[in-house]
Amino acid sequence: METFKEIADNIDWKSTSNSIYSKTEVDVEKALNTAKPNLEDFKALISPAAEPYLEEMAQKSNALTLERFGNTIQMYAPLYLSNECQNICTYCGFSLDVKIERKTLTDEEILAEVKVLKSYGYDHVLIVTGEANKTVGVDYIKNAIQLMTPHFSHISIEVQPLEQNEYEELIAEGLNTVLVYQETYNRDNYKKHHPKGKKSNYDYRIETHDRLGKAGIHKMGVGVLIGLEDWRTDSFFAASHLSYLEKKYWKSNYAISFPRLRPCAGGVELKSVMTDKQLVQLICAYRIFNQEIELSMSTRESDTFRNNIIKLGITSISADSKTDPGGYANPNTNLEQFEIHDKRTTSQFIQTIKDQGYEPVFKGWDGALQ
């Protein structure tokens, strides 16, 4: 059975890139005025030619989002369970070759975290781990889901890619959503940034969403780690991936995230640095391209950026996050994956959402419905 791998292998990186960079004003205006934008229109919307149309794009994105999602923003919280990892990834704080303290939470520690998140009001939790199959394998994740189902109505995971039967097993326990980002769709560059560990297998990762679709997952997330490659070309591959999945696994929901690497001393060399303006352009382009998709934002971004992005197409957002395992109950920055940017408390942040005329929604799903 065909998977997205075969399709991606047939999209030539260089000519795709050239095609994006040669889009003109005429293409952008067509994309903005068509009722059902296609992938060529998406190229125009993310192209340099669309930069002068940013306000127009933002207004269109705002209107489309309002029509579909109303004046609401879904709230979620990431919950890091382990920073153990057998992969070497050039950009990641949990990479095997990074000398940090390693920790995997026990049941008691997990429940202590749950207690803090519940006190903040969260009902949607995103479980995050590194890839360490001996200590944080499927059984560990299954146990964590079992611990959490009594407390949360929506459970997501962002962990290593799994087999179809393993996903089926976790779905039966109450798993709703799986986020797996390709990081970059450029095969050569992928190898460069993932030199060691199971994650270095590009093909296994790119076929993950097909396994998820067959397993009947409720929602899956697609995305790239912005900065590893030219963001426009990489985003086109992600959008193609999304279009393919939507048609094939039509019973699943989809979400897009926008993790953006920033240049930092001693950090990985970035192929492209995305500006705030360009990130707004990408978010609006996705919304114009796909009115129904969930667009999600983390606390990697700054206060000002997050305050303003609420009106521009984002429908799901986290706040007050910790990226160190155990960090909600016992913060320890020596354990964290990356330093978060927006450090406001949940109650401060939801007030900001309300001030802008939006309703923060904590419960958007019910575990009993699965």
Added chain:
Amino acid sequence: MSNLTIGNKVFTSRLFTGTGKFKSSIQMEEALLASGSELVTMALKRVDVQNEKDDILSHLYHSQFNLLPNTSGVRTAKEAVFAAELAREALETNFIKLEIHPDPKYLMPDAIETLKATEELVKKGFIVMPYIHADPVLCKRLEEVGTHAVMPLGSPIGSNKGIRTSDFLEIIIDQATVPVIVDAGIGAPSHAAYAMELGADAVLVNTAIAVADNPVQMAIAFKLAVEAGRIAYEAKLGSVSNEAKASSPLTSFLS
């Protein structure tokens, strides 16, 4: 304007409303009160039925409102029946708006699962109001298994496109032995009035009120439009013709 009866309840308002997409629960409450609506639907996935202080439910404790829990988010008849039982137990109503859309992108209702679930829920004593395509045969099949109303769509849900299915709605209304409530796609008061003029027994409106700049004023506009459309229907509209009909060229020889 006559009253509308569904199951064991009599409604004086023929405008049914939804609770999604509002800026705040307070604004939702104000708008729904202003609409005069007596039947208000809410998604089970969105409310915490175990919590009396739930931000949506706590704003609906008015004698004006009857609650109509909906099964939005379920993908099969089995899931829908489970959700309906949960709602009945927690909210103490046997009304259920049956929404089964395995397609989360366009939220298109699944006719086959909906028919199965309706049959089962009717047997279990629910007042079933299924959301469906404007499919006249499906409506008759739902009647045969005991549905209490049918809720055909006017156009895709949330689209504000208005009544795009009028040819089929007219057939459904003509054949129906249960109330016909036009659900989904109604974006302006004129759309609601038009559906009522066609003979719909009620309409359900959510997005158009919730995302208006002024939801309270929009709710009032819909209230008036629904009343106007219904009164016009009961008063019997004149027939429409594009040409003047002054002479009788084919039969004038008879006079």
